[in-house]
Amino acid sequence: MNEVQMAHGSGGQAMQQLISQLFLEAFANPWLAEQEDQARLDLATLAAGGDRLAFSTDSYVIDPLFFPGGDIGKLAVCGTANDIAVSGATPRYLSCGFILEEGLPMATLKTLVESMAATARSADIAIVTGDTKVVQRGAADKLFINTAGIGAIPTTVHWAASSLAPGDVLLVSGTLGDHGATILNLREGLGLDGELASDCAVLTPLIQPLRDIPGIKALRDATRGGVNAVVHEFAAACGYGIELNERDLPVKPAVRGVCELLGLDALNFANEGKLVIAVQREAAEQALAQLRAHPLGRDAAMIGEVVERKGVRLAGLYGVKRLLDLPHAEPLPRIC
Amino acid sequence: MNEVQMAHGSGGQAMQQLISQLFLEAFANPWLAEQEDQARLDLATLAAGGDRLAFSTDSYVIDPLFFPGGDIGKLAVCGTANDIAVSGATPRYLSCGFILEEGLPMATLKTLVESMAATARSADIAIVTGDTKVVQRGAADKLFINTAGIGAIPTTVHWAASSLAPGDVLLVSGTLGDHGATILNLREGLGLDGELASDCAVLTPLIQPLRDIPGIKALRDATRGGVNAVVHEFAAACGYGIELNERDLPVKPAVRGVCELLGLDALNFANEGKLVIAVQREAAEQALAQLRAHPLGRDAAMIGEVVERKGVRLAGLYGVKRLLDLPHAEPLPRIC
Incomplete structure (x- = not known):
């Protein structure tokens, strides 16, 4: 058969x-x-x-x-x-x-x-x-x-998005949007084959060492809806605002190319092997070092912070902050 | 929307x-x-x-x-x-x-x-x-x-199909094929509406009292493939044969009607609220009484036994035993 x-x-x-x-x-x-x-x-x-x-x-x-x-x-x-x-x-x-x-x-x-x-x-x-x-x-x-x-x-781990508070910072474990851009390139025939690959990976080895860092507040993997969706979930769960810095967002050149070509934002692209991590500021460097010590976390970066003022904002390259909406729909159906 | x-x-x-x-x-x-x-x-x-x-x-x-x-x-x-x-x-x-x-x-x-x-x-x-x-x-x-x-x-329950041995008997908790016949009637427009209904039910209340009967050996709910599929699974798991008695199989008149009309066997029809139970012979009456005490088990019956001779057989109304094959495919796709 x-x-x-x-x-x-x-x-x-x-x-x-x-x-x-x-x-x-x-x-x-x-x-x-x-x-x-x-x-x-x-x-x-x-x-x-x-x-x-x-x-x-x-x-x-x-x-x-x-x-x-x-x-x-x-x-x-x-x-x-x-x-x-x-x-x-x-x-x-x-x-x-x-x-x-x-x-x-x-x-x-x-x-x-x-x-x-x-x-x-x-x-x-x-x-x-x-x-x-x-x-x-x-x-x-x-x-x-x-x-x-x-x-x-x-027993010792109690991560929860509701525990975030102003002063906590946000990390990502690597570049944004690799999975989404890869699928988009395939579907639309953008011709970037060879430069793009999904980041699809089991993240347990990256996460386990974080259990020993007391300042870690919450983790999510940024899949459908991208890092933007996670940041909105974090903001909703804790009741505070979140500000991201555009210049700190790690994005691969090929993914940036797809975004510019189609007028889309890598913040909204799906990932399948990237964490968003909320951590107390004083533990951020330790967490970043721990992430970067693993191949899956090589491009880890600090991308923003939790603030008193409600809403999710993105500070642009010239420091101007704009509200970052959660799109009604992600541009890509059947991304996962 | x-x-x-x-x-x-x-x-x-x-x-x-x-x-x-x-x-x-x-x-x-x-x-x-x-x-x-x-x-x-x-x-x-x-x-x-x-x-x-x-x-x-x-x-x-x-x-x-x-x-x-x-x-x-x-x-x-x-x-x-x-x-x-x-x-x-x-x-x-x-x-x-x-x-x-x-x-x-x-x-x-x-x-x-x-x-x-x-x-x-x-x-x-x-x-x-x-x-x-x-x-x-x-x-x-x-x-x-x-x-x-x-x-x-x-901790006290260790039901397993592999534990069946010759002398154990098989019970069903009620009539065979109600779910399958109901869906078949709907799809084929057999006109038996009103006489047929799926037996779809959560069986926990029927099963819980059985935990206290030491002679119970194994339970399965007979869904896709019907009671026949379960009996074949039991036989394969324990390495012995199973003989069923046709005259003991509880089947509702309307289900029997569907079977005769289409030349199908209720033993192969899907159920969604029926148990097949293997039990030591000396505990069978206790188990049957327990089943019948609950509305979901009112029509419980003893239908066969585990035997030394390998193979699954059905003894017909006149005592002639024939091999009961597991069909290659059930007659009804998307039954559950």
């Missing part, structure tokens, strides 16, 4: 074969191998050192399925792992739900499943439970993936 | 409004209200009385969205809750991922979200974290829902 057929989602023999020949083999782990209706995870192991369980989910509908720097499978592991990791937890276990369009080449599915497996393995995450649905040709676009994940938050 | 627009999935203002005006209001609970990237669940509360975490996921793509006895929202809560409950765990927390087609009437989404919320509330389950994606018109069929869920398995 070279293509996904309706039978692969029917609960019959074809589905059993798909599960045993593809998923069990690629995701190989003892929990999945039990083939019960649920994974059964040892709570003592899971809870070691933690007192709260971080639980998060995302569906992935990105188009195209493959792009420089990643694919929908890698993204489906990174995205949910990062949503857990920004709580301070170490992401440990993922569930995985596939919605497949009838006729999807089996080779495409296999490549994506192997990409998920490789990404998870290298991040020490196990994909322990799953589900596969198949819908008729035309009822879905190729494939969609949902992942949900869990991990324990260390 | 009367329809779902691409902007509702973009990470911008429109998405924020959808979250705050629809999801936060319908699913109202303190974890979701925190609006962090992940729910943060107290591990001590979650683990009370348990030593393993049951973790499961399912995507729901059923067509049509509304049917007698339920809708895709109710189904998305029941299905995943049941996959957790059959481990012996009490399902406590769900995640929820929506994939919406641009143009979906907002009223439809609202009705389905409220149905999810009502189903979860009445089962004491909190929907604590979520995600919304929107794809262009034609890239998905109306809406798909993924839920993942967790709950702790009591």
